[in-house]
Each structure stands twice: as C-alpha cells, then as structure tokens.
Amino acid sequence: MVLYEMATGRLPFASDSAVSMIRHHIYDTPLAPTQFNAAIPVDLESVILKCIQKDPNHRYPTPAELLSDLDALKMSRAPLYAQQSMANMGATMLVKPQAKSGLKTFLVVILLMGALGAAGYYGYPLLMAKLKKPEPPAPIPVATTTTPPPTTIVIERTKDEDPAKRVEQIILQAQRLMEHEDYDEAKRQLTAAYGLSPNNEVINKLLSEVDQKRTAKLEREKEQVKKDQIEKDYNEYLKKGMDEQVRKNWDGAYTMFKKAMENKDSPEVREKIQEVSRMLERQRQYKKLLAKAETLEKAKDYEEAIQIYEQSKQFTDNVDEPKNLIARCLDKQYDIWYEKGVGLMNRHKFISAEDAFNQALKIKPGARDALAKISEMKSALPPNMVFIEEGDFLMGETKTKTNLPSFYIDKYEVANQDYKLFLDYINKTNDHSKCHPEEKATIKNKNHTPQFWVNGDFPPPEANLPVVGVDWYDAYGYAAWAGKRLPTESEWEKAARGTDGRIYPGGWTDAAQVKANVKGVGSGAPAAVTTYAEDTSPYGCSNLTGNVSEWTADLWTSKKGEEKVVIRGGNWYNSAHKGRCFYRDNQLQFERTKYVGFRCAKYVK
Numbered sequence: 001m002v003l004y005e006m007a008t009g010r011l012p013f014a015s016d017s018a019v020s021m022i023r024h025h026i027y028d029t030p031l032a033p034t035q036f037n038a039a040i041p042v043d044l045e046s047v048i049l050k051c052i053q054k055d056p057n058h059r060y061p062t063p064a065e066l067l068s069d070l071d072a073l074k075m076s077r078a079p080l081y082a083q084q085s086m087a088n089m090g091a092t093m094l095v096k097p098q099a100k101s102g103l104k105t106f107l108v109v110i111l112l113m114g115a116l117g118a119a120g121y122y123g124y125p126l127l128m129a130k131l132k133k134p135e136p137p138a139p140i141p142v143a144t145t146t147t148p149p150p151t152t153i154v155i156e157r158t159k160d161e162d163p164a165k166r167v168e169q170i171i172l173q174a175q176r177l178m179e180h181e182d183y184d185e186a187k188r189q190l191t192a193a194y195g196l197s198p199n200n201e202v203i204n205k206l207l208s209e210v211d212q213k214r215t216a217k218l219e220r221e222k223e224q225v226k227k228d229q230i231e232k233d234y235n236e237y238l239k240k241g242m243d244e245q246v247r248k249n250w251d252g253a254y255t256m257f258k259k260a261m262e263n264k265d266s267p268e269v270r271e272k273i274q275e276v277s278r279m280l281e282r283q284r285q286y287k288k289l290l291a292k293a294e295t296l297e298k299a300k301d302y303e304e305a306i307q308i309y310e311q312s313k314q315f316t317d318n319v320d321e322p323k324n325l326i327a328r329c330l331d332k333q334y335d336i337w338y339e340k341g342v343g344l345m346n347r348h349k350f351i352s353a354e355d356a357f358n359q360a361l362k363i364k365p366g367a368r369d370a371l372a373k374i375s376e377m378k379s380a381l382p383p384n385m386v387f388i389e390e391g392d393f394l395m396g397e398t399k400t401k402t403n404l405p406s407f408y409i410d411k412y413e414v415a416n417q418d419y420k421l422f423l424d425y426i427n428k429t430n431d432h433s434k435c436h437p438e439e440k441a442t443i444k445n446k447n448h449t450p451q452f453w454v455n456g457d458f459p460p461p462e463a464n465l466p467v468v469g470v471d472w473y474d475a476y477g478y479a480a481w482a483g484k485r486l487p488t489e490s491e492w493e494k495a496a497r498g499t500d501g502r503i504y505p506g507g508w509t510d511a512a513q514v515k516a517n518v519k520g521v522g523s524g525a526p527a528a529v530t531t532y533a534e535d536t537s538p539y540g541c542s543n544l545t546g547n548v549s550e551w552t553a554d555l556w557t558s559k560k561g562e563e564k565v566v567i568r569g570g571n572w573y574n575s576a577h578k579g580r581c582f583y584r585d586n587q588l589q590f591e592r593t594k595y596v597g598f599r600c601a602k603y604v605k
Contacts, residue, residue, distance in 0.1 A: 004048050008036040012052065027180050029054070043073055046082040078268070080235050167197045174206060183214035234263040241272060248317070250279045286315035293325065300336075302329040334363045338370055348406040348604045350377045351389040382484075382602060384411050386495070386540045393494045394501035397582045402490055409487055409495045410599035412529040412542050413466040413550065414478065416450075416458040422478045423448055423456070434480035439473040448474045451592040464528040466548045466597040472565045472589040475551045475598040486553040487601035489584070492568045497581040498538030504580060505537040505544040511576035516546035518576045526572055526594075541599075545579035546570045548597040556586040564588055571595045 005011055012030030015021040033040050033048055047069050053059045060066040060081065069079030170193040177186035187210050193203050241256030254276045260269045293308035306329050309322045316322065341356030354377060357370040364370070381387060390406040426432065426448055432439075439446055449456050451469030458465075470478075479485050487495070496505040508514050516535035517527045527547055535545045546569075554566045564586035570579025573595050578585070587596060 001052060004030065004033060004052060007040050007044065007048060008033045010036060027182070041073070043079050043082070047073070047079050050082045080239055083231065083235050163196050167193050167200065167203075170196075171202055171206065174210075178206070178210060178213065181213075181217055183210050183217060186210050187214070230263045234260050234266075234269075237263065238269060238272075241269075241276075245272070245276065248279075250276050250283055254280060282315045286312050289315065290322075290325075297325075297329055297332075300332070302333045302336075305329050330363050334360050334367065337363065338367075338373075341370070341373060345373060345377060347390070349389050349391075350381075350387050350406070353377060382408055385409060385602065386411050387604075388491070388495055388539055391499065393497060393499045395490055395493055395497075395582070399501050402494075404490060404494055406604045407487075407491055408602040408604060409491060409539075409541060410484075410601070411540055413548060413597050413599050414475075415464050415529050416467050417463040419450065419467040419470070419478060420458070422481050425481065426477075427456075432477070435477040436473050439477070446473065448477060450474070452594060464530065465526045466529050466543075468526060468548055468594050468597050469592045470597070471592050472551050472587075474592075479598075479600045482600060484600035484602045486551055486598065489552045489554040489566045489568060491601055492544075492550065492552055493581055495539055495541045496537045496544040496569070500538070502538075502581060504576075505541070506535050514545060514576040514579065516570070516576070516579060517543065517572045518546040518570050518579050519572065519574055521576065522546055522572050524572065526597075544569050544581075545576070546572060548572070549574075549585065549595055551587075551596065551598040556584075567596055 001011065013021060013024035013028065015024060030049070030052060033045050034042070047066070050058065050060060051066070060069075065081045069081050072079045170189050174186040174189040174193070177183075177189065187207070190203055190207050190210060193200070194207070197203060237256045237260035241253045241260060244250075244253035244256055254273065257269055257272045257276060261273065289308050289312040293305045293312065296302075296305035296308065306326050309326045309329070312322050313319050337356050337360035341353045341360065344350075344353035344356055354374055357374050360370045361367055385408040388404070388407050388409060390404065392401050392403050394400065395402040432446070435446070448470075450458075450467055453469070475486060503509055504514060506514070506516065514521055515532070517523060517532050522532070527543075529543060529547070532543055532546065535547075536542050537544055549567045549569045549571045552566045552568055556564050556566045558564070565588070567585045567587050568583070570576065570583070577583075587593070
C-alpha cells in the first residue's frame with residue numbers, strides 16, 4: 001500500500017464513509033496505478049498490484065521473489081514473478097477515482113470498525129453479515145432464455161415489518177452485489193425476495209439478468225484462466241530458455257524459446273531465438289571443423305589438423321577444448337620425430353638423427369629426452385672429428401653416385417705437436433706393434449721422425465702447422481697409435497664434397513673464387529691447421545682445398561704396374577686447380593715431401 005501511494009500520490013480507495021471504506025477493502029479491486037500516474041512503468045505496476053492482492057495465494061510468497069522482480073526492474077528486465085499473476089489482477093474498481101486527493105490511512109478504517117462494533121450498530125445487518133466469510137454458494141445453473149421461477153425461500157420477519165419495504169431493501173442490496181459481480185449472493189438474495197413477492201417483475205428481470213451475467217462472467221473467467229495459463233507457460237518457457245542459455249545449452253535454449261513463442265509472440269522471445277540461433281550456427285561450424293581436424297589427425301596429418309583446430313577457436317567460448325586437441329597433436333608429432341631420431345641414431349645416422357631431435361624440440365622446447373639423445377650423440381663424437389653420415393654422394397669428375405657407411409674424419413690436418421706425441425712414444429717404448437705389417441717386415445726399428453725436423457723436433461712456432469715430410473707408413477703408424485685409421489679416397493672426397501656434387505669444398509665454382517692456402521692466394525708456405533676458415537667443407541672439415549695434400553688409404557697402380565698411394569687435396573705450392581674435390585694425385589709409400597701431410601678417419605661402432 002505504501003508503494004502504491006508513493007507511485008500515485010493517493011491510497012487505493014477514497015470514501016467519505018467508514019463503512020464504505022470497509023466495503024472497498026473487502027470487495028473492491030484497486031484501480032491500476034497508471035490510471036492516476038501514466039508515467040509509471042507497466043512492469044512496476046504489475047509488481048505493485050501483485051503485492052496488494054486480496055487472495056494471499058496471489059501475492060509474493062517470499063521476500064526473495066519480490067527482491068528478484070525489483071532487481072529485474074533495475075536491470076530493465078521483465079519481472080517474471082509479477083507477470084505470472086498479471087492476468088489475475090484486472091478486476092474493475094467499484095469506486096471511480098475522485099478529483100480530490102485527500103488520503104486516509106487504513107488505521108482510520110480499523111478504528112472505525114472498532115467503534116462500530118462497540119456501539120452495537122444495527123442499521124446495516126446485511127453489510128455486517130458480509131464481513132464474515134460466507135459459505136461457498138451452491139453451483140448456479142447457466143441461465144436460459146426463459147428463467148424458471150426460483151425456489152421460494154421463506155424469510156422470517158418481525159411482526160411490524162413492512163414486506164414491500166423489505167423487498168425493496170433486498171432488491172437494492174442485490175443490485176449492489178451485481179455491481180460487484182457477486183452474482184451468487186445476488187441470486188440468493190433475489191431468491192429470498194421472490195419468496196416475499198413471487199410476481200414482482202423487477203425480481204424476475206433481475207433473476208434473469210443475474211443468470212446471464214453469471215454465465216458471461218464464467219466465460220470471461222474461463223477465457224482469463226486460459227490467458228493466464230498461456231502467460232504462465234510463456235514465462236515458464238522463457239525462464240527455462242534463459243537458464244539453458246546461461247548454461248550454454250543452445251539446443252535446449254532454442255527449444256524452450258520456441259515453446260515460449262508458441263504461447264506468445266513477443267519481441268523479447270524473438271530476440272532470444274535470434275541470439276541462440278547465432279550460437280547454434282557457431283556450434284555447428286565448430287563441430288564441423290572438429291570433425292575435419294579429427295579426420296586429419298587420424299591420417300597423421302598433424303600440421304593440417306593443428307591449423308583446423310586453431311581455426312575452430314573463433315567458433316567456441318570454450319577455447320580450452322581446441323587447445324587440448326592441439327596439445328594432443330603436438331604430442332603425437334613430437335613422438336614421431338623423437339622415434340625417428342632414435343631409429344636414425346641406432347643406424348649411425350647421427351646428422352639426420354640430430355635433425356629429427358631438433359624437429360621434436362621445435363614442438364616441445366626443452367624436452368629432456370630429445371636433449372639427452374643429442375647430448376649422447378655429441379659425447380660419442382671423438383674430439384676434433386666430424387661425423388659423416390651414411391648415404392649416397394656424387395664422386396669423381398663424372399659425379400658417379402657412390403654409397404658409403406657412416407664414419408668420422410679429422411676436422412683438421414694432423415699438426416706437428418700431435419705427431420710429436422706419437423714419435424715420443426715410439427722412441428721411448430720402441431713399440432712398433434701398431435705400425436704397418438709391411439713396414440715391420442722390411443724395415444726394423446724404422447725412424448718415424450719427419451724429414452724436415454731438426455734433432456728430432458720442430459721449432460716451437462711451428463707447433464700448429466701441419467706435419468709434413470712423413471711417408472705413408474709414418475701416417476699409417478700415427479693413425480693406428482691414435483686409435484684411428486687413414487681415410488679411403490672416397491671418404492676423403494665425401495668429406496670435402498658433401499652430397500651436392502660441388503667442385504670445391506668451400507662451394508666455389510671456379511679457381512678465381514678460391515680463398516684457401518694455394519699458390520697465388522695463400523701464404524706461400526704451410527699455415528696453421530686452424531686457419532683459412534673459408535676453406536671449410538659442408539661437414540666442417542678445414543683446409544681440404546689447400547695448405548697440404550693428404551695421404552689416403554687407397555693404392556693406385558700405373559699402366560707400367562707401378563704401385564703408389566693416392567693423395568688428395570691441393571696444397572700451398574700448387575695452384576687452385578689441384579684443390580678441386582675430385583682431383584687425384586699419387587706418391588710412392590716411402591716418399592717424403594714438404595707438400596704432403598695427412599688427417600685420420602675412424603669407423604663408427
């Protein structure tokens with residue numbers, strides 16, 4: 001009531017009589033607040049009217065529901081609980097609004113009621129009887145065109161009472177009841193009056209009118225019940241749809257909103273259906289992309305699957321799902337590369353294995369198992385040697401395809417300081433067991449000192465120069481002592497040439513481009529084995545184009561039947577022409593020159 005007064009500036013009822021005010025409160029339904037203040041929102045009006053319903057069952061059952069509707073008004077949403085009762089709140093007021101705005105509180109009504117009771121007021125017996133809750137009337141049959149005479153009700157009256165006046169009072173009371181649409185009570189009163197005056201035309205007319213109006217009221221009420229049910233179903237489905245929408249169950253939300261629309265076509269439910277339809281379309285696109293990506297994943301096309309999963313993120317709010325699917329693909333990709341690396345590693349294809357492990361590390365940076373395998377391979381690599389992987393390469397000037405197993409080869413030529421360790425060992429132990437069998441059989445206690453050393457040693461500044469002045473047997477003995485061997489001619493060429501069939505190890509295509517220690521370009525003397533970085537092969541071997549030529553393990557027989565050893569690589573004394581990858585030369589096993597040194601190779605176990 002306070003909320004009604006705040007919204008309209010008046011109380012629901014106005015009357016000059018306390019009895020009339022009491023009647024209003026018992027029988028009359030307040031007029032809608034918007035009839036007094038057109039600025040009141042319809043949704044607020046529905047909340048007010050629900051609060052002041054006469055039947056407690058039609059009011060808010062708990063404060064929580066009222067607060068929910070008030071919160072909905074603040075957020076410009078419909079008050080769902082109030083809307084469910086709107087159809088029951090449209091009864092017509094008996095008292096029309098007055099021009100004056102005097103306000104009387106219900107406390108006045110209560111005080112007057114007490115005063116009337118204390119005075120024993122007798123002037124309105126029928127009205128006071130109505131203050132008690134009446135017994136429900138018996139069902140009244142629907143009126144027909146000809147109204148049958150009612151059952152006579154015997155009315156006891158006092159000795160001095162005037163029957164005509166009594167009938168007139170009853171008729172007036174019945175008319176008031178008909179104005180209030182209390183047709184059952186009006187019928188009862190008129191039936192009683194009929195017993196006092198059976199042939200009264202007014203009573204007969206009113207009885208017929210009561211039946212007709214009662215039938216019309218029942219039809220209205222029936223129609224209103226139907227409308228109320230439609231409104232109730234609409235609100236119920238709308239609420240369920242919104243609940244499903246919150247849970248992102250778009251199919252369920254769409255079904256509920258469609259059912260709500262079957263009950264009432266409103267802009268709100270149309271907008272909801274459009275929203276959910278958009279989400280359903282996104283959901284369909286998402287599922288379609290997932291199915292496509294899963295097919296690619298089953299075919300082990302993980303790269304393409306990952307791209308589709310990435311694309312699907314724009315069609316879902318649950319981005320964790322595509323993220324997890326992408327992670328699954330990456331795990332599978334990683335496993336493929338890792339297992340491939342292990343297989344290559346077991347076949348001594350360390351370069352390819354390292355490439356595979358690096359691919360795995362691109363997918364999972366810092367993966368310990370892949371890093372451990374790479375570390376294992378590198379730790380197995382002999383110091384200052386490079387690994388040449390098994391496979392084909394193009395050999396000779398004709399570029400004949402040749403296949404070699406994996407092997408290691410020295411990154412640098414053997415330097416004076418390296419060879420000195422071998423010589424000191426031989427001189428100290430006189431152990432020639434690792435020397436070439438042919439040498440041991442023909443030359444006892446052979447002196448392995450290089451041709452150009454003085455007093456069995458080299459000048460200190462020449463420690464890192466390549467050892468020269470050694471014959472093939474010297475080179476063989478050093479390699480065996482070091483746990484290595486001399487490279488074959490084909491191994492030397494593959495180390496210099498790689499797999500692309502290049503002309504020079506450094507990638508040059510003609511002699512004018514060469515930047516190595518060769519005649520006309522280099523220092524004019526042997527240089528340290530670590531110099532001339534540009535003269536490096538694809539595998540990382542230095543000074544294969546120049547510096548010194550190198551002994552190999554292969555023999556060459558001339559047309560005259562003379563047997564010599566194949567030497568490879570250019571040197572500081574010769575032109576760049578002899579530094580080509582495929583250039584071959586030869587020399588006698590015991591021949592020692594200042595142009596020829598060597599490097600070692602090793603099998604991969």
